[in-house]
Amino acid sequence: MNKPRQFIxxxxxxxxxxxxxGHAEGLKPAQWDALRYLAQANRFSRSPGALTSYLGATKGTISQTLMSLEKKGFVVKTQDLHDKRSVALELTTAGKNLAKEDALQPFQKILSDLPANDQKDITTALEKLLLAKLRSDGNKPFGxxxxxxxxxxxxxxxxxxFCDLLKEPLSDAGSEKICIEQAAI
Amino acid sequence: MNKPRQFIxxxxxxxxxxxxxGHAEGLKPAQWDALRYLAQANRFSRSPGALTSYLGATKGTISQTLMSLEKKGFVVKTQDLHDKRSVALELTTAGKNLAKEDALQPFQKILSDLPANDQKDITTALEKLLLAKLRSDGNKPFGxxxxxxxxxxxxxxxxxxFCDLLKEPLSDAGSEKICIEQAAI
DNA sequence: TAAATAAGTTTCGAGTCGATACTATTGTTA
DNA sequence: TAACAATAGTATCGACTCGAAACTTATTTA
Structure with missing residues (x-):
C-alpha cells in the first residue's frame, strides 16, 4: 500500500x-465545535465572524449553529455597543457547564491511557499538521x-x-485564551 | 492552557x-469516505454492511450515501449469489478515476511538504491514535x-x-487491500 | 454624500445522521 | 420441519449541516 493513500x-x-x-448530550458536532470555541476564546474573539473564521465555515452555517445553541439556552447574543453590526456571544452558565463535559472526552481518555511519550508525540504531530494546514490555507492560527x-x-x-494591537488591558486569565488576532512572534 | 483541552x-x-x-468535486465528505473505502477494500469487504462497520455509521445512513453514489454513476450494486440478502458493491470506471483524485489530496500535499522525519512522526502518531481508539471502541481495525x-x-x-479464514485464494494485488476480517497476528 | 465594504441573517437544496420501523432471506432450535 | 431469531438492507422521519446566493443594516472610504 502506498504511503500517500495510507496517510489520507x-x-x-x-x-x-x-x-x-460529536453526537453527544443532544448536540451535534458543529455545535460542540462552537461551544468549545466560545469557552476558550477571549472577549475580542467571541463573535459570529470570528467563529466563522475559526471553523472555516460560511457565515450562513454559523448563523444557524448559533441559533440552535441559543434556542437550547447555551449561548446569549448581545449587540456590540461600538459597532452596531456586530454581535457579542457569551456562554450561559449551562453552556459553560456543558463545555466542561466535552463530547470528545472519550478521545482524551484514549490519549491519557497511552504511554507518556506517545501522548507527547501525538500532540506534537497534530500541532505540526494543523499549523502546516492553516498556513497553507492562509487561515489565522487562533493561538x-x-x-x-x-x-x-x-x-x-x-x-x-496589555495587548499592543488592540490597546486593551489583559487579565491573567484572559491572556490564556484563544485570540483571533494572535500572531506568532 | 491545560493539556487535555489542547489535545481536544x-x-x-x-x-x-x-x-x-471533503466538499469537492460535487461529493460530500461521507461520499468520499465511501468511495475511498471501496477503492481500497478487497472483494470480501465491498458490501454495505462492511462499509457501515468501517465508517461506524448506521445502516440507514450508508444506504442513503450509496444511493447517492449510485445515482451519480460511481457505484454499481449487484446481488450476492450465495446470500440473496447481501449486496456486492463495485466502483465504476468513473468511480475509480474519481477515487484517484481524492478530495484529501491537499492534505497529502501539506504532509509531503514537511520534512521527511515529520512526515514519519505524524503518520506514526495518527496510526497509534487510531488503533487505540478503535480498540477502545471495540471496532474492527480493517487492516x-x-x-x-x-x-x-x-x-x-x-x-x-491464501486466506485461511475464508478459505479463498488471494492475488498479489488483493492481498494489499483492506479486509473486514483482518486481525492482528 | 455616494459607493464600497463588512457583519449578520435568511432561504434554498442536497446531504448527513441517529432512530425506528420494515422487508426479505438465512440460521437455529425445539 | 415449522416457528422463531438473527442478519442484510431499505424506507422514513426530524433535526441539523453546509455551501451558495440574496438580502439588511451599519460603517468605511473615496
Missing part, C-alpha cells in the same frame, strides 16, 4: 471517529493570547498585561 | 479541516489483508496466496 486513510478515519463522538507578538507582559499600571 | 482542540480543528476539504493472522503466503497450488 488515517486522517479521514480519525476525523470520522471524532465527528462520531493563545500570551504567545502573541502583541502581548505585553506585566504592564505596570492597571491590569497585569 | 487540535483534534477537533483538524477533523473540521478534513471535513471541509491490510497480508498483515492478517489468517494470511498464508505463497500457497503452492493455484493463486499465490
Amino acid at each position: 486513510s488515517l486522517l479521514s478515519r480519525i476525523s470520522r471517529l471524532v465527528n462520531h463522538d 493563545i493570547c500570551n504567545t502573541c507578538r502583541h502581548f505585553r507582559k506585566n504592564n505596570p499600571s492597571g491590569s497585569p498585561h | 482542540s487540535l483534534l477537533s480543528r483538524i477533523s473540521r479541516l478534513v471535513n471541509h476539504d 491490510i489483508c497480508n498483515t492478517c493472522r489468517h494470511f498464508r503466503k505463497n500457497n503452492p497450488s493455484g493463486s499465490p496466496h
Whole structure:
C-alpha cells in the first residue's frame, strides 16, 4: 500500500471517529465545535465572524449553529455597543457547564491511557499538521493570547498585561485564551 | 492552557479541516469516505454492511450515501449469489478515476511538504491514535489483508496466496487491500 | 454624500445522521 | 420441519449541516 493513500486513510478515519463522538448530550458536532470555541476564546474573539473564521465555515452555517445553541439556552447574543453590526456571544452558565463535559472526552481518555511519550508525540504531530494546514490555507492560527507578538507582559499600571494591537488591558486569565488576532512572534 | 483541552482542540480543528476539504468535486465528505473505502477494500469487504462497520455509521445512513453514489454513476450494486440478502458493491470506471483524485489530496500535499522525519512522526502518531481508539471502541481495525493472522503466503497450488479464514485464494494485488476480517497476528 | 465594504441573517437544496420501523432471506432450535 | 431469531438492507422521519446566493443594516472610504 502506498504511503500517500495510507496517510489520507488515517486522517479521514480519525476525523470520522471524532465527528462520531460529536453526537453527544443532544448536540451535534458543529455545535460542540462552537461551544468549545466560545469557552476558550477571549472577549475580542467571541463573535459570529470570528467563529466563522475559526471553523472555516460560511457565515450562513454559523448563523444557524448559533441559533440552535441559543434556542437550547447555551449561548446569549448581545449587540456590540461600538459597532452596531456586530454581535457579542457569551456562554450561559449551562453552556459553560456543558463545555466542561466535552463530547470528545472519550478521545482524551484514549490519549491519557497511552504511554507518556506517545501522548507527547501525538500532540506534537497534530500541532505540526494543523499549523502546516492553516498556513497553507492562509487561515489565522487562533493561538493563545500570551504567545502573541502583541502581548505585553506585566504592564505596570492597571491590569497585569496589555495587548499592543488592540490597546486593551489583559487579565491573567484572559491572556490564556484563544485570540483571533494572535500572531506568532 | 491545560493539556487535555489542547489535545481536544487540535483534534477537533483538524477533523473540521478534513471535513471541509471533503466538499469537492460535487461529493460530500461521507461520499468520499465511501468511495475511498471501496477503492481500497478487497472483494470480501465491498458490501454495505462492511462499509457501515468501517465508517461506524448506521445502516440507514450508508444506504442513503450509496444511493447517492449510485445515482451519480460511481457505484454499481449487484446481488450476492450465495446470500440473496447481501449486496456486492463495485466502483465504476468513473468511480475509480474519481477515487484517484481524492478530495484529501491537499492534505497529502501539506504532509509531503514537511520534512521527511515529520512526515514519519505524524503518520506514526495518527496510526497509534487510531488503533487505540478503535480498540477502545471495540471496532474492527480493517487492516491490510497480508498483515492478517489468517494470511498464508505463497500457497503452492493455484493463486499465490491464501486466506485461511475464508478459505479463498488471494492475488498479489488483493492481498494489499483492506479486509473486514483482518486481525492482528 | 455616494459607493464600497463588512457583519449578520435568511432561504434554498442536497446531504448527513441517529432512530425506528420494515422487508426479505438465512440460521437455529425445539 | 415449522416457528422463531438473527442478519442484510431499505424506507422514513426530524433535526441539523453546509455551501451558495440574496438580502439588511451599519460603517468605511473615496
